[in-house]
Amino acid sequence: MIFNKSGTGIFVLAMLLGMALIPSAIASTEEQQTNIIKDSAQLQIEALEAKLGEEGMKKVADYLELEASLPDVVRRMPYRGLAFAATDPESQAIKMNYIENFTVSEKEKKKYKAGLQDIWDRYPDKITKDDYAFMSKLGPMIEEEALKEHPVVGVKWAKSNHRDFAYYACDGSAYRNYARDAADDPDDPGFELPGYRYYNHYWDADWEIGGAPGRCDGFTGTAQIWVANGRMEDAHHDFGLASHYLSDTGNPFHSAGAVDQFGNFLDNLFVGVNHELYETYISNQWGAGTTYKFGNYVSNNTQSITVTDPEQAAKNNADYSSQYFDYIWTKVNDYPQTFGSDMYVAYYTAQCVRQTAKYNHGLYDYII
Incomplete structure (x- = not known):
């Protein structure tokens, strides 16, 4: 049956x-x-790689090398993708703009921005478990601002x-x-x-x-x-x-x-x-x-x-x-x-x- x-x-x-x-x-x-x-699946992968080109595949290799080298304290950090923005100035600017749009006081905005910049400055080798509480607080606020137009x-x-x-x-x-x-x-x-x-x-x-x-x-x-x-x-x-x-x-x-x-x-x-x-x-x-x-x-x-x-x-x-x-x-x-x-x-x-x-x-x- x-x-x-x-x-x-x-x-x-x-x-x-x-x-x-x-x-x-x-x-x-x-x-x-x-x-x-x-x-055919392998050939399809290779076609994507050809579109990325030599420079693009170098970017892929660099990214995977970084991921493989991340210490456990970073891998286990809440909202670790938020810390990953340390590798991309454009992403950092977007995150700072999200904070600017928070419905909190200017003093609180400055505090969040300074705290996040500090995370980026220490990423990835100087992150500690003491950073987890800050990321746990800021992460949901970033996601809410970024995705507020998209209901689940x-x-x-x-x-x-x-x-x-x-x-x-x-x-x-x-x-x-x-x-x-x-x-x-x-x-x-x-x-x-x-x-x-x-x-x-x-x-x-x-x-x-x-x-x-x-x-x-x-x-x-x-x-x-x-x-x-x-x-x-x-x-x-x-x-x-x-x-x-x-x-x-x-x-x-x-x-x-x-x-x-x-x-x-x-x-x-x-x-x-x-x-x-x-x-x-x-x-x-x-x-x-x-x-x-x-x-x-x-x-x-x-x-x-x-x-x-x-x-x-x-x-x-x-x-x-x-x-x-x-x-x-x-x-x-x-x-x-x-x-x-x-x-x-x-x-x-x-x-x-x-x-x-x-x-x-x-x-x-x-x-x-």
């Missing part, structure tokens, strides 16, 4: 423990499988995004529609237990907080039980559910930015206008007739990343996507109306989508 959308899959595991053994995870690392022939509609990958990740990972299986149809179910109201609606769709790569890896691992386990008992429809259904949580961690807004200064995941930090604007951008650029055709990085991908531990795979996918958070957060907040035309936002998004497609292929191979 196929379970309804409100099932968690946990009782399935208990029911069938006596029927089959779950294959154990034999390692905690994933290795890239190398294809000799480039697939809802945050989640669109249905087509999740369905494509699961469907194309099945390598043409006759059961792939079961995976596709289940892949967006975890976003339905009531699917998660109370209090876990957003937590289970997140993994903070720096704080190591969130429920997505565990949910991916749990549904992978039930899918393996179905395979062992010849129930391939149900196996693909639960692969679709596991795929959802694995794919969530490939979104930079699902791998950074939703933990407060004390290390607590907060729904209000996750459900932000910038998050919603970014996911709307991805959805609007998913199809074949769009400018960036992000969906093609999924449908045309033939490569995989070997998965030997589903929970670790979700965490590793978050590690990958989180490196792009600072740049994307900054552009969405600085240019909420036009960030979609930024070539670097497109390139970083394409990299995250393709990496997630590879992990989904690896997860499917691990289960089936």
